[in-house]
Amino acid sequence: xxxxxxxxxxxxxxxxxxxxxxxxxxxxxxxxxxxxxxxxxxxxxxxxxxxxxxxxxxxxxxxxxxxxxxxxxxxxxxxxxxxxxxxxxxxxxxxxxxxxxxxxxxxxxxxxxxxxxxxxxxxxxxxxxxxxxxxxxxxxxxxxxxxxxxxxxxxxxxxxxxxxxxxxxxxxxxxxxxxxxxxxxxxxxxxxxxxxxxxxxxxxxxxxxxxxxxxxxxxxxxxxxxxxxxxxxxxxxxxxxxxxxxxxxxxxxxxxxxxxxxxxxxxxxxxxxxxxxxxxxxxxxxxxxxxxxxxxxxxxxxxxxxxxxxxxxxxxxxxxxxxxxxxxxxxxxxxxxxxxxxxxxxxxxxxxxxxxxxxxxxxxxxxxxxxxxxxxxxxxxxxxxxxxxxxxxxxxxxxxxxxxxxxxxxxxxxxxxxxxxxxxxxxxxxxxxxxxxxxxxxxxxxxxxxxxxxxxxxxxxxxxxxxxxxxxxxxxxxxxxxxxxxxxxxxxxxxxxxxxxxxxxxxxxxxxxxxxxxxxxxxxxxxxxxxxxxxxxxxxxxxxxxxxxxxxxxxxxxxxxxxxxxxxxxxxxxxxxxxxxxxxxxxxxxxxxxxxxxxxxxxxxxxxxxxxxxxxxxxxxxxxxxxxxxxxxxxxxxxxxxxxxxxxxxxxxx
Amino acid sequence: xxxxxxxxxxxxxxxxxxxxxxxxxxxxxxxxxxxxxxxxxxxxxxxxxxxxxxxxxxxxxxxxxxxxxxxxxxxxxxxxxxxxxxxxxxxxxxxxxxxxxxxxxxxxxxxxxxxxxxxxxxxxxxxxxxxxxxxxxxxxxxxxxxxxxxxxxxxxxxxxxxxxxxxxxxxxxxxxxxxxxxxxxxxxxxxxxxxxxxxxxxxxxxxxxxxxxxxxxxxxxxxxxxxxxxxxxxxxxxxxxxxxxxxxxxxxxxxxxxxx
Numbered sequence: 036x037x038x039x040x041x042x043x044x045x046x047x048x049x050x051x052x053x054x055x056x057x058x059x060x061x062x063x064x065x066x067x068x069x070x071x072x073x074x075x076x077x078x079x080x081x082x083x084x085x086x087x088x089x090x091x092x093x094x095x096x097x098x099x100x101x102x103x104x105x106x107x108x109x110x111x112x113x114x115x116x117x118x119x120x121x122x123x124x125x126x127x128x129x130x131x132x133x134x135x136x137x138x139x140x141x142x143x144x145x146x147x148x149x150x151x152x153x154x155x156x157x158x159x160x161x162x163x164x165x166x167x168x169x170x171x172x173x174x175x176x177x178x179x180x181x182x183x184x185x186x187x188x189x190x191x192x193x194x195x196x197x198x199x200x201x202x203x204x205x206x207x208x209x210x211x212x213x214x215x216x217x218x219x220x221x222x223x224x225x226x227x228x229x230x231x232x233x234x235x236x237x238x239x240x241x242x243x244x245x246x247x248x249x250x251x252x253x254x255x256x257x258x259x260x261x262x263x264x265x266x267x268x269x270x271x272x273x274x275x276x277x278x279x280x281x282x283x284x285x286x287x288x289x290x291x292x293x294x295x296x297x298x299x300x301x302x303x304x305x306x307x308x309x310x311x312x313x314x315x316x317x318x319x320x321x322x323x324x325x326x327x328x329x330x331x332x333x334x335x336x337x338x339x340x341x342x343x344x345x346x347x348x349x350x351x352x353x354x355x356x357x358x359x360x361x362x363x364x365x366x367x368x369x370x371x372x373x374x375x376x377x378x379x380x381x382x383x384x385x386x387x388x389x390x391x392x393x394x395x396x397x398x399x400x401x402x403x404x405x406x407x408x409x410x411x412x413x414x415x416x417x418x419x420x421x422x423x424x425x426x427x428x429x430x431x432x433x434x435x436x437x438x439x440x441x442x443x444x445x446x447x448x449x450x451x452x453x454x455x456x457x458x459x460x461x462x463x464x465x466x467x468x469x470x471x472x473x474x475x476x477x478x479x480x481x482x483x484x485x486x487x488x489x490x491x492x493x494x495x496x497x498x499x500x501x502x503x504x505x506x507x508x509x510x511x512x513x514x515x516x517x518x519x520x521x522x523x524x525x526x527x528x529x530x531x532x533x534x535x536x537x538x539x540x541x542x543x544x545x546x547x548x549x550x551x552x553x554x555x556x557x558x559x560x561x562x563x564x565x566x567x568x569x570x571x572x573x574x575x576x577x578x579x580x581x582x583x584x585x586x587x588x589x590x591x592x593x594x595x596x597x598x599x600x601x602x603x604x605x606x607x608x609x610x611x612x613x614x615x616x617x618x619x620x621x622x623x624x625x626x627x628x629x630x631x632x633x634x635x636x637x638x639x640x641x642x643x644x645x646x647x648x649x650x651x652x653x654x655x656x657x658x659x660x661x662x663x664x665x666x667x668x669x670x671x672x673x674x675x676x677x678x679x680x681x682x683x684x685x686x687x688x689x
Numbered sequence: 690x691x692x693x694x695x696x697x698x699x700x701x702x703x704x705x706x707x708x709x710x711x712x713x714x715x716x717x718x719x720x721x722x723x724x725x726x727x728x729x730x731x732x733x734x735x736x737x738x739x740x741x742x743x744x745x746x747x748x749x750x751x752x753x754x755x756x757x758x759x760x761x762x763x764x765x766x767x768x769x770x771x772x773x774x775x776x777x778x779x780x781x782x783x784x785x786x787x788x789x790x791x792x793x794x795x796x797x798x799x800x801x802x803x804x805x806x807x808x809x810x811x812x813x814x815x816x817x818x819x820x821x822x823x824x825x826x827x828x829x830x831x832x833x834x835x836x837x838x839x840x841x842x843x844x845x846x847x848x849x850x851x852x853x854x855x856x857x858x859x860x861x862x863x864x865x866x867x868x869x870x871x872x873x874x875x876x877x878x879x880x881x882x883x884x885x886x887x888x889x890x891x892x893x894x895x896x897x898x899x900x901x902x903x904x905x906x907x908x909x910x911x912x913x914x915x916x917x918x919x920x921x922x923x924x925x926x927x928x929x930x931x932x933x934x935x936x937x938x939x940x941x942x943x944x945x946x947x948x949x
Contacts, residue, residue: 070825070828070831071828071837071840072828182891182895184894184895296837296838297835297838299837299838300837300838303838303841
């Protein structure tokens with residue numbers, strides 16, 4: 036270990052916790068809203084509770100190396116159970132609380148779980164349902180006793196009872212737990228997180244204390260996080276990001292985590308807490324913005340006017356002021372005024388008044404959305420990482436924000452590109468192994484110790500990493516330049532009028548695309564222009580709509596042309612599909628990802644038409660309706676040519 | 690089940706109610722036992738709501754007698770019923786639309802407030818402590834009904850299903866020993882109905898509250914009731930456990946119609 040002296044023994048989470056309990060016993064470690072009032076737990080209280088749970092588990096027969104399933108919403112006692120399990124040298128296995136019983140059975144079996152701490156009756160019922168399939172499961176401990184009065188099963192135990200058992204145990208053998216904590220090594224597995232399993236069965240990722248502590252330390256240094264931060268913990272505990280932000284970083288820097296009252300109250304709780312450090316997927320930021328804009332539309336004309344003024348000012352110079360770039364005095368004054376009148380109160384309504392650092396990740400964020408939050412003065416940044424890397428690979432440094440990059444490699448992380456453009460990473464944050472899957476572990480880490488992320492990307496001139504696609508989807512055009520369908524599709528999907536897009540071009544001369552319009556947005560657009568339409572197919576065939584989408588495509592082409600890597604990927608020809616891509620027809624996965632291969636086979640005739648120079652193509656497609664009936668949709672689709680730009684002319688055209 | 694159905698606490702004997710020449714109820718007798726869920730069903734205009742209003746003391750029957758907990762009631766008024774621990778909800782939601790959910794549920798605590806209006810106006814001394822106590826109870830109800838997210842929303846802005854839940858909350862806040870629910874599931878979709886059923890069963894189970902329920906939806910009634918009374922044109926045509934009632938030819942006729 037390269038830690039300075041004195042820090043060396045703080046190399047496991049239980050040791051960090053006990054240290055906080057000594058150094059800052061009265062500082063708030065956690066808050067939870069109960070009966071409408073925020074209840075605070077200090078570090079000393081947390082440590083006390085963790086001890087009780089740990090001793091209670093030991094009393095039940097929990098041994099070093101045993102796995103403890105954790106299932107539920109973000110509740111303090113579930114976080115304590117994670118720490119308690121680690122005190123005993125056990126491995127907490129974080130599970131998604133909204134998974135159905137069957138999916139839970141898989142994880143329980145795979146991780147050979149004997150003990151589980153679950154939130155409430157709902158989860159207990161799932162455990163009882165799959166008990167037969169999981170003979171190893173011996174004890175299920177529940178946090179919330181509501182509705183549990185009639186459950187007499189000895190297999191179940193309330194967390195309250197467990198804690199009182201543990202408190203008694205801790206009193207009679209006060210050295211026991213300290214001894215257990217002393218046995219912990221930084222190289223022990225501290226947690227198991229399951230991959231989402233979009234490709235095959237989920238795999239249990241084993242991360243060590245050291246990996247998460249190093250990642251958390253790196254992140255805290257990078258963003259100068261202190262014990263004074265407040266974070267709202269509302270994303271699933273089984274997700275690597277929550278474990279990093281709400282658990283590892285809080286344990287490392289000693290800040291406060293706040294648990295919302297319930298899933299539906301998150302927005303209110305956010306406003307009441309006013310976190311200083313915040314994470315949300317792009318979807319959440321988008322919903323927030325939509326709510327604001329809708330409410331502004333209902334406001335009086337005067338309010339709308341000031342709002343419009345403030346937004347214009349923010350758009351002009353907000354992001355620059357945030358980045359510390361030179362801005363004229365007059366703009367500064369106008370921004371100050373806007374902030375006083377609109378931006379400040381707006382941030383307050385959203386609960387963003389105190390935010391110092393906010394992150395988003397998980398999906399591509401639209402440039403307009405990203406710019407909006409930065410322009411109103413919220414230091415929103417992007418990061419890149421995966422479960423196998425403790426969600427810690429690249430971070431955007433303050434003041435160096437680029438919309439389409441994920442920033443620079445984080446402290447202690449080495450990133451390099453393979454020949455096919457795949458991103459390889461190495462550092463202390465790498466997984467120890469996949470649980471019981473040496474084959475998968477060997478496949479994902481190469482001989483030099485680099486983890487293969489499966490993502491393709493490249494570094495720009497400033498050393499920022501740009502992610503373009505999944506490596507396996509990336510192909511080549513006949514001209515030899517790179518073709519990244521997802522990258523192009525994502526750009527298209529940022530337009531509100533485009534719902535879905537599928538780009539083609541691998542081993543072709545140029546790029547073409549299928550477009551699905553957004554029925555609501557486009558419908559609204561044409562209605563305001565006095566055009567009537569009868570349904571999706573009719574709307575999609577309207578010349579006005581074709582023109583609208585054409586403009587979108589051409590805008591994308593201009594953007595692509597300005598990027599030397601992507602200039603050849605401009606969309607030459609496109610068509611608007613006559614039906615929405617649908618999971619029921621097998622065109623999308625249940626998580627709404629396009630099944631590329633299936634779509635290209637099903638619509639082979641359309642692809643041929645796109646590449647053959649025809650201007651129209653007839654198509655007839657079988658569809659399945661929601662009630663299970665079969666039907667046919669047929670249409671004559673127009674194929675449009677879009678303007679493309681020469682790489683050097685792009686800047687002026689855009 | 691843990692809750693034990695106890696003795697008869699409410700007895701209706703030979704109840705007849707008429708408005709001028711219209712006979713709403715004719716010679717109806719039935720009883721309600723402690724801790725049970727007792728449903729009153731029947732087609733439109735069968736006299737179900739009238740029956741509930743008789744129990745509640747809104748209507749005074751011309752004939753018959755009502756015995757509640759061993760005491761024969763005369764000249765019953767709704768507020769007396771409330772004092773005896775009977776709370777109710779209404780078919781057409783009767784909440785204060787402009788007030789928040791918390792305030793609406795707080796009104797259910799009204800009878801339990803001891804301090805006088807001056808203390809309350811000044812929010813001082815005992816009144817303050819009392820209000821905190823009541824607010825705590827209200828929060829427990831909110832937690833129970835899982836409506837934390839709408840705590841501060843004006844009721845008028847809520848969808849119908851949630852308003853119904855708030856109304857149940859107000860009745861619950863009075864900590865009643867008996868609740869009268871007038872079509873708690875009318876106009877709801879399947880999911881809302883399921884939620885409401887669960888809450889009714891939970892209330893009955895956790896607090897032991899006796900529940901008298903009017904409902905149209907036969908499926909719901911048969912699933913959650915202990916015993917069912919069936920009315921048609923103001924007359925009782927059936928009474929018993931759900932299975933018994935379901936197979937009663939008169940009930941089938943009243944619901945499905947017969948060829949005359």
